[in-house]
Amino acid sequence: MTTYRIALIPGDGIGPDVTAAAWSVLEKVADKTGFTLEGEEFPWSCAFYKETGTMMPADGIETLCGFDAILLGAVGWPAEVPDSVSLHGLLLPIRKSFVQYANIRPHRLLPGVKGPLRSDGFDILCIRENTEGEYSGAGGRVHQGTADEVAVETSIFTRTGVERILRFAFEQARARRGKLASVTKSNAQKYSMVFWDEITRKLAGEYADVEVTSYHIDAMAARMVMAPESLDVVVASNLFGDILTDLGAAIQGGLGFAASANINPDRSAPSMFEPVHGSAPDIAHLGIANPIAAIWSGAMMLEHLGEKAAAGAIIAAIERTTADGIGTVPGKDRTEAITAAILAQL
Numbered sequence: 001m002t003t004y005r006i007a008l009i010p011g012d013g014i015g016p017d018v019t020a021a022a023w024s025v026l027e028k029v030a031d032k033t034g035f036t037l038e039g040e041e042f043p044w045s046c047a048f049y050k051e052t053g054t055m056m057p058a059d060g061i062e063t064l065c066g067f068d069a070i071l072l073g074a075v076g077w078p079a080e081v082p083d084s085v086s087l088h089g090l091l092l093p094i095r096k097s098f099v100q101y102a103n104i105r106p107h108r109l110l111p112g113v114k115g116p117l118r119s120d121g122f123d124i125l126c127i128r129e130n131t132e133g134e135y136s137g138a139g140g141r142v143h144q145g146t147a148d149e150v151a152v153e154t155s156i157f158t159r160t161g162v163e164r165i166l167r168f169a170f171e172q173a174r175a176r177r178g179k180l181a182s183v184t185k186s187n188a189q190k191y192s193m194v195f196w197d198e199i200t201r202k203l204a205g206e207y208a209d210v211e212v213t214s215y216h217i218d219a220m221a222a223r224m225v226m227a228p229e230s231l232d233v234v235v236a237s238n239l240f241g242d243i244l245t246d247l248g249a250a251i252q253g254g255l256g257f258a259a260s261a262n263i264n265p266d267r268s269a270p271s272m273f274e275p276v277h278g279s280a281p282d283i284a285h286l287g288i289a290n291p292i293a294a295i296w297s298g299a300m301m302l303e304h305l306g307e308k309a310a311a312g313a314i315i316a317a318i319e320r321t322t323a324d325g326i327g328t329v330p331g332k333d334r335t336e337a338i339t340a341a342i343l344a345q346l
């Protein structure tokens with residue numbers, strides 16, 4: 001029987017609740033399908049930081065290296081640890097160290113879910129560059145605390161980085177409805193974004209079967225609200241993709257529905273699966289976090305591991321659950337009730 005070793009990082013706030021929910025669904029589907037998931041949990045979080053002074057041990061990345069995949073809940077507890085410390089100590093180093101350069105985020109309405117804009121009719125796959133760009137971490141502050149203080153944070157766009165994410169997005173578009181929207185801001189940012197547009201045009205020649213259109217980020221934000229049905233695959237830089245995927249989450253009914261996969265396409269290191277949302281301090285401990293985003297992310301993990309039938313079974317169980325009106329309205333059903341309904345459907 002195939003065994004997959006999964007590293008579990010539940011993290012902070014609602015992270016542990018939604019990760020436990022996802023894990024129970026994953027274990028059930030593994031049992032029914034006939035493969036084994038061997039999970040090992042790591043307590044790396046803001047609480048861990050308060051105890052040890054680091055978000056993960058010095059050999060944390062090395063430890064994770066031996067796993068087939070990573071399932072993460074959410075990281076961040078800003079009341080006690082600055083976000084810039086917690087995220088740069090755990091989530092962002094994993095994405096970068098494991099070259100998880102493609103962040104895949106699907107946005108569509110599940111049956112029975114009413115978005116704030118419409119109740120059906122769009123199916124968008126956002127592909128977010130996940131290792132460089134605005135999140136390069138290059139920069140610094142000088143003359144700190146004085147009137148002459150300067151803060152610099154430099155975006156880094158490399159030919160390798162831009163070309164590989166665009167190729168990945170072209171491939172996704174080719175496998176779907178053949179439409180790619182490339183998002184930049186090349187009217188204002190005349191170096192990096194013009195560079196991105198140039199590479200997009202160059203690759204378009206190789207993917208003649210894909211219809212590619214370049215949009216500015218501001219116009220794309222409006223389009224996702226006004227005409228989401230006109231979009232298929234959307235590719236954007238790290239920060240633009242971050243913002244657009246919270247917008248995508250909103251039009252699909254809320255952050256509790258938005259799943260994501262941080263993929264290392266070369267499979268030279270583990271990929272990581274996590275919901276788009278954060279630790280939601282405002283509802284942590286209330287037991288009302290929607291676990292669907294985390295469970296859907298778990299399905300994306302199985303898909304990546306090659307367990308396509310099991311992944312499909314999870315998505316079908318989620319869809320039957322929301323079609324029954326369970327988990328469709330934020331706060332209406334408890335995390336445990338939504339999870340139990342999905343388990344029952346399985």
Ligand code: NAD
Binds near residue numbers: 087279
């Ligand atoms: P957030 O996504 O945690 O919450 C935004 C809003 O969405 C809140 O009102 C929250 O209650 C709601 N929400 C989020 N997930 C939900 C769910 N599953 N069910 C129901 N409602 C849900 O964003 P934030 O408040 O900006 O960030 C909180 C913390 O999480 C910060 O420390 C932030 O840096 C961190 N964060 C981490 C990740 C991650 O680990 N991937 C992602 C985003 C934010």
Ligand code: IPM
Binds near residue numbers: 278
């Ligand atoms: C996300 C999150 C992270 C990001 C934060 C927590 C650093 O918002 O995964 O969307 O911006 O990538």
Ligand code: MN
Binds near residue numbers: 242243246276
């Ligand atoms: Mn985000």
